[in-house]
Amino acid sequence: MTQAALERRIESVLETVQKPSRYIGGEVNQVEKPQATTVVALCYPDAYEIGISNQALQILYRQVNARPAMAAERVYCPWPDMADAMRREGLPLFTLETWRPVREVDLLGITLQAELTYSNVLEVLDLAGIPLRAADRGEGDPIVVAGGPSASNPAPLAPFFDAFFMGESEEAFEDVLDAIAGASGRAARLAALAENPHLYLPARGRREVERAIHTEFGIETQPIEVVVPYSSAIFARASVEVMRGCTRGCRFCHAGTWYRPVRERPADQVIEAGLAQLSCTGYDELSLTSLATSDYTDVVPAIEGIKQRMPDLHLSLPSNRVDTGPIAMAAAANARQSSITLAPEAATQRMRDIICKTITDEMIENAIEAAFAAGYTSLKMYFMIGLPRETHAEVQGIVDIGIRAREIGRRVLAGGRFSVHVSASNFVPKPHTPFQWEGMSSRDQLAAKQAYMRRAMPTRQIRLSLHDVRTSMLEGALARGGEDLSDVIERAWRAGARFDAWTEMFAEAAWEAAFAEAGTTIDEVATREYGEWDELPWDHVRSGISKEFLLDEWWQSRAEVATGDCRWDGCADCGACFGPVRNKLMH
Amino acid sequence: MTYRITFAVSGRARFLSHLETVDTLLGALRRAGFDIALSKGMKPRPVISLAMPRAVGIETLADMADVELRGDHEPLDVGERLANHLPMGMTVVSVEPATGKQAASRVESVAYRVEVGEDVDWDAGLAAFAAAETCEVVRTAPKKASKRVDVRRFCTALTHEPGALEMELAVTDAGTARPEELTQAVAALVGATPTIERLVRTAIRLREPVGAHT
Numbered sequence: 001m002t003q004a005a006l007e008r009r010i011e012s013v014l015e016t017v018q019k020p021s022r023y024i025g026g027e028v029n030q031v032e033k034p035q036a037t038t039v040v041a042l043c044y045p046d047a048y049e050i051g052i053s054n055q056a057l058q059i060l061y062r063q064v065n066a067r068p069a070m071a072a073e074r075v076y077c078p079w080p081d082m083a084d085a086m087r088r089e090g091l092p093l094f095t096l097e098t099w100r101p102v103r104e105v106d107l108l109g110i111t112l113q114a115e116l117t118y119s120n121v122l123e124v125l126d127l128a129g130i131p132l133r134a135a136d137r138g139e140g141d142p143i144v145v146a147g148g149p150s151a152s153n154p155a156p157l158a159p160f161f162d163a164f165f166m167g168e169s170e171e172a173f174e175d176v177l178d179a180i181a182g183a184s185g186r187a188a189r190l191a192a193l194a195e196n197p198h199l200y201l202p203a204r205g206r207r208e209v210e211r212a213i214h215t216e217f218g219i220e221t222q223p224i225e226v227v228v229p230y231s232s233a234i235f236a237r238a239s240v241e242v243m244r245g246c247t248r249g250c251r252f253c254h255a256g257t258w259y260r261p262v263r264e265r266p267a268d269q270v271i272e273a274g275l276a277q278l279s280c281t282g283y284d285e286l287s288l289t290s291l292a293t294s295d296y297t298d299v300v301p302a303i304e305g306i307k308q309r310m311p312d313l314h315l316s317l318p319s320n321r322v323d324t325g326p327i328a329m330a331a332a333a334n335a336r337q338s339s340i341t342l343a344p345e346a347a348t349q350r351m352r353d354i355i356c357k358t359i360t361d362e363m364i365e366n367a368i369e370a371a372f373a374a375g376y377t378s379l380k381m382y383f384m385i386g387l388p389r390e391t392h393a394e395v396q397g398i399v400d401i402g403i404r405a406r407e408i409g410r411r412v413l414a415g416g417r418f419s420v421h422v423s424a425s426n427f428v429p430k431p432h433t434p435f436q437w438e439g440m441s442s443r444d445q446l447a448a449k450q451a452y453m454r455r456a457m458p459t460r461q462i463r464l465s466l467h468d469v470r471t472s473m474l475e476g477a478l479a480r481g482g483e484d485l486s487d488v489i490e491r492a493w494r495a496g497a498r499f500d501a502w503t504e505m506f507a508e509a510a511w512e513a514a515f516a517e518a519g520t521t522i523d524e525v526a527t528r529e530y531g532e533w534d535e536l537p538w539d540h541v542r543s544g545i546s547k548e549f550l551l552d553e554w555w556q557s558r559a560e561v562a563t564g565d566c567r568w569d570g571c572a573d574c575g576a577c578f579g580p581v582r583n584k585l586m587h
Numbered sequence: 588m589t590y591r592i593t594f595a596v597s598g599r600a601r602f603l604s605h606l607e608t609v610d611t612l613l614g615a616l617r618r619a620g621f622d623i624a625l626s627k628g629m630k631p632r633p634v635i636s637l638a639m640p641r642a643v644g645i646e647t648l649a650d651m652a653d654v655e656l657r658g659d660h661e662p663l664d665v666g667e668r669l670a671n672h673l674p675m676g677m678t679v680v681s682v683e684p685a686t687g688k689q690a691a692s693r694v695e696s697v698a699y700r701v702e703v704g705e706d707v708d709w710d711a712g713l714a715a716f717a718a719a720e721t722c723e724v725v726r727t728a729p730k731k732a733s734k735r736v737d738v739r740r741f742c743t744a745l746t747h748e749p750g751a752l753e754m755e756l757a758v759t760d761a762g763t764a765r766p767e768e769l770t771q772a773v774a775a776l777v778g779a780t781p782t783i784e785r786l787v788r789t790a791i792r793l794r795e796p797v798g799a800h801t
Contacts, residue, residue: 019604020602020643021604023602024603026675028615028618028672230603231611282614283614284613336631338630
């Protein structure tokens with residue numbers, strides 16, 4: 001089929017599907033390089049509106065396109081109506097920039113941001129016409145590389161990828177691009193990649209692989225001319241990453257260990273990058289992103305500098321610490337915003353000590369009071385249930401804080417309209433965290449706790465949101481699973497599983513049958529506890545955080561003792577700072 | 588000051604939805620350096636309205652957006668700067684100051700060109716359509732009950748040339764007809780099912796006092 005014929009047939013199919021703008025490309029700041037000799041397809045295996053908002057792929061897009069002879073093109077997982085139409089019409093998966101078949105590219109990079117996208121990985125490969133298993137691929141097939149945080153446990157998807165890249169791309173992925181550009185043919189390229197310390201090639205056996213770290217974290221790697229999505233994207237705003245990493249040490253948090261150490265950018269560079277990005281995107285909102293923006297040393301100068309230049313700008317600060325200072329900062333950053341989000345994560349002091357969330361009841365109450373006093377009329381609070389050693393007191397505590405927040409709102413706002421939104425997600429233990437040895441809470445326990453919260457939480461001025469236990473259990477099973485799960489994932493996909501994170505799409509029966517065929521269940525894998533001497537499926541992946549530190553933190557959680565933050569309380573010897581790699585703070 | 592921007596949408600950009608089209612225009616205006624006026628109230632929004640929503644997949648030669656910009660600008664300058672920042676498939680036709688009621692409340696009729704296969708006896712169909720007092724089609728929509736619509740009452744002009752129908756559809760308080768509905772209705776009068784190859788909105792006409800815009 002000629003390219004022109006392919007494009008005519010794609011257009012014909014687009015007439016028949018929902019949201020065809022997901023597939024057309026052509027957005028502002030898209031890069032087209034028809035003369036490129038090496039093409040890299042960057043895939044987020046979910047719908048366009050989810051994937052286009054991912055900042056990691058925007059970084060990679062800029063990084064690849066900075067090479068004159070190399071082109072980066074984007075691809076997302078087609079929604080089932082489009083996938084069905086493509087199969088019916090015999091159309092291959094294509095990139096957005098050129099509508100080139102994905103199978104024709106040199107490197108297909110797939111980011112693994114969440115376990116519930118794993119079935120979509122197989123959907124993408126199949127629609128592209130690329131054999132699912134690396135062992136079945138031939139010389140003409142692209143090299144298929146995984147990246148992203150969920151690649152930190154490569155085992156469940158190992159047979160489907162030629163390689164897993166561990167860590168941050170900005171510096172170390174250059175060697176991967178060199179290897180792809182410098183060799184031709186699949187075998188030669190795989191040979192060129194084999195010795196890269198940040199790549200795990202499953203076909204060459206299990207060996208130690210190190211997480212790559214962007215040590216300098218200079219502003220030059222912050223994308224400015226980002227692709228501007230069509231309006232359906234979940235996040236349509238400019239964003240500057242002010243800080244990478246977090247030293248808070250929350251024991252459930254994968255990002256908290258995976259992105260250590262902390263590296264900050266100077267306020268003046270953040271301001272210039274933000275204004276430049278606003279100018280070339282046309283966004284009317286700027287977000288200063290990080291894992292905990294209120295911890296960023298230069299947060300106040302950055303806010304003041306931006307507001308001085310653009311007083312009316314909608315400036316958002318996600319992931320704020322539960323304290324009065326950050327509330328005031330957020331209010332100063334954006335006077336128009338009516339809602340604010342706090343994440344106490346756990347409702348009792350005992351549980352906050354277990355998970356190492358170093359805030360007190362008093363700080364939570366003060367933060368709630370400060371939020372209403374600052375004029376916010378919608379308060380959202382995030383909690384988790386199913387945490388290790390949880391008792392009824394913790395669940396009741398969430399209800400109590402919801403009620404207490406309502407009382408404070410009624411007092412501070414004195415009859416004014418407001419709402420409290422309590423969200424409780426289900427704890428899922430993740431690799432490379434102190435809770436990696438813990439099993440998930442059982443399905444029945446989670447369901448019972450949710451049922452209790454629904455009964456006990458008043459509905460007047462309080463809204464309760466709970467996560468789907470079914471998808472949480474699957475996420476738990478996939479997150480800490482071994483290579484034996486690859487057959488399960490393939491069977492589930494063949495039985496129709498895809499877009500598992502979308503409640504209306506979740507094919508529970510397909511997954512249950514796939515696990516049953518392997519002689520196990522979702523719950524058995526998800527609730528499995530590992531012993532401290534067990535070899536874990538991801539032990540060969542070196543995150544930079546020592547296993548001894550994780551074990552120590554796990555034991556500390558059992559003793560219900562929180563560990564201090566190394567930003568203020570001294571080094572806890574986690575292993576992240578080593579040689580040139582160190583916390584890089586502004587002051 | 589409010590400006591009436593007449594713009595065209597073609598190629599793959601025709602797959603943008605109404606909301607996406609609005610956001611694309613707003614983004615392009617901001618990139619061009621214009622300060623868009625915001626509505627008053629708790630949640631200020633950019634002051635913009637399109638004269639007539641465009642169904643996904645339909646091209647247009649002359650859609651209209653009324654948008655309020657802060658400051659006074661030469662319409663020609665607005666048009667030139669905006670044109671430099673629109674994505675591929677969207678182009679500026681003209682920009683003029685908008686006075687009086689917004690265009691969205693004054694649409695009188697919309698003209699379309701429907702490119703069709705010639706396997707239908709269109710001349711016979713048009714004759715039968717002209718002779719009919721009514722011509723009903725069944726309109727279906729997701730999550731809505733289907734309903735019968737007399738497309739004859741909305742059609743104010745209909746001609747055929749090789750490969751295409753040119754039509755004008757009135758926009759009334761009772762609604763309007765869709766170009767594909769009219770095409771299907773005409774073909775059905777001669778027992779045929781049409782092949783629609785391309786749909787192009789060619790003009791939006793406004794009621795007085797501003798006069799016709801084409």
